[in-house]
Amino acid sequence: MALARSVREVFDEGQAAGRLRVPVAAWRWATGSGLVPAADVGPGRWSRAVVEAADPEQVRAALRGIEAGVAADRLTEALGVPLPILRPRVTASAVGHLVKAGLLVYLGGEPRFPVVHPDQVAALARRRDLPALLDQHVPLGPDQAAVRLGVRRTDFDQVVRLGWLAPIGSVDVDYKRHGGVTTVPLYDAQEIALLEVVRPCVDWRAVRTARAGRRSPLAALDPFPGWQRVLLAEVARIARVGRAAVVNWRRRNPDFPDPVAGTDVHPQFDRRAVVAWLLAHDKIGVPTGPTIAALVLAGAKGATHRFRFDDPWLSLADDAAGEDTLSGWSTDEDADELAALAGGEFGASLRRLAAPGTGPLAVPGQVRVIERFRSGSGGLRLTLAWPAGLRGTTALGPAGGVVRHGVAYVGPGGACVCARHDCGGVVPVSWCAEHGDAVAPVLEWHPGGGVRCTDLSAALAAAVGQTARATVD
Structure with missing residues (x-):
């Protein structure tokens, strides 16, 4: 009597691929x-029905x-071209x-350096949270960590020394001719x-701008256990709120970390536990990279x-006679081109600057x-x-440029059809009977929204107030 041949009802990935040839x-990509x-x-593990329903040609x-x-x-x-200053390159091991x-989806090859599907890589590259995903899932070696922090390798070594x-x-890592196999720590x-x-x-700005060969600003600090404990x-300061806000968080949230040292009046908390709590409750966020200033110059x-x-740093003067400054990290190519633009007798004109913290x-x-x-x-x-007195608000439109306000030597009368502003200035139009092209020179201009405009607005407000008081008297 012949034995009945058993029929497989459950398949792993190798068996499923073999069944479909x-x-x-x-098969991995088809399921992924x-x-x-x-x-x-x-x-x-898949059932026989699922495997036999798959189309081998499509797979x-x-x-x-x-x-x-x-x-x-x-x-x-996908992280940006040129690569942002605080972002190391993505490596094959990161994949x-x-x-x-x-x-x-792992499609084969060595697990540390796997083969993957290009369509899935493209979809991942389009995700706006790609920098956050890399920070969350990809550890960094010391050299990459120094780039991510924006400091020299010697400065990063000081960070590790301090605990x-x-x-x-x-x-x-096998460096072959350069010392053989070396164990590299990951952070x-x-x-x-x-x-x-x-x-x-x-x-951190001082650490990031330390010159080559100079002693690290962190070298003067000594490691001690107190680094890991924080007061309220x-x-x-970490959460960028007042101390009273932290006191309220502690009182209202039973999961706020317990003190590890200190007194009832001045409790001390474990820094890592506090940071984890602040992250979990959306009190702080993980910086995904440097802030960026976009410039259009002519x-x-x-x-x-x-x-x-x-990582721009914009300093705006309060006085029209002062000077504004903008600093930031740039590429060598952009730096050369920018220097050539600004090297003329009258410098360059800044058509538009979009920087954090200002319009x-x-x-x-x-x-x-x-x-x-x-x-x-x-x-x-x-x-x-650039001279602070020349700074103003960017004009609308693709060409950019500064908004110009005109200040009339004689105040606008009933026949004026020009747009008026809080500083008392007008934007002249050619058909205005008082300030048009046929009536000149009756105007001086200033950058709208700048220091000069602010001064004129304050002067006008003071004059109006003085007139109102005189009328009451």
Whole structure:
């Protein structure tokens, strides 16, 4: 009597691929992309019905793969061109970490440097939270960590010496002719990004702009256990709120960390526990990269050129006789082009400046490069300057430029059809009987929204108040 042949009812990925006569990588992509249903029997196991319902030709045709290095280059390009100053390049090993995190499907190759699907890489590159995903899932070696923090490697070594960061793992790197296999520590990228937030007493700008060969500003600090404990006032500085707000958080939230030292009047808390609580309750966020200032400048011939400053620092004077300055990290190519534009007799004109903390600004001329500084970490930082009295609000329209207000020598009368502003100025139009082209010179102009405009507005308000008081008297 012949024995009945058993029929397989449950398949793992290798068996499913064999049943359809397709590569295992093709089955992995089919399940990861939704071309076939997800495992319905258990983790990595499919029923016979699911496997036999799949179309082998479709599964085979959907498979396309790229090496981890190619995927890393595409993700790096998605972070910005040129790469932001506080962002290391995405490496092939980072792609392996993204696979472990479930953000990419493993299609084969060495797990540390896997083959992945180009369409999925493109979809990941389009995500606006890509920088945050990299910080969350991809650890960094010391050199990459220094780039992420925007400092020299020697400064990052000081951070580790002080105990502000500790390795979360390590990887063996074979340098072959340069010393053989070396164990390289790995650090949490999110903790690195948070350093500037959780250590607000450190002058990070001074650390980032330390010159080559100079002693690290962090070298003067000594490690001690107290670094890991914070008072309520320090928690307030981390969260950028008042101490009273932190006291309320502690009173109203039973999950607020308990003190680890100190007294009832001055309790001390574990810094890591407090930071974790602030993150969980959306009191602080993880910085994903530097802030950016976008500039549009025009030279003597009028052609406009666009530039980008990373980590900008804008200082606006309060006096029209003073000088405004803008500094930021730039590329060598942009720095050379910007210097050429501003090198003429009258400097460059700033058609539009969009920077954090202020509205769009413009300057009609005399914009010059006053400093070109190379930090020890290799970054190039430029400083621009211009007369504060020339700064104004950017005009609407693609051409940009400064908004101009005219100040009438004689106040506008009933026949004036020009637009009027709070400073008492007008924007003249050619058909105005009082201020048009046929009546000249009756106006002096000033940049609207600038220091001069503010001074005139204050003077006008004072004059109106004085007139009102005189009328009452």
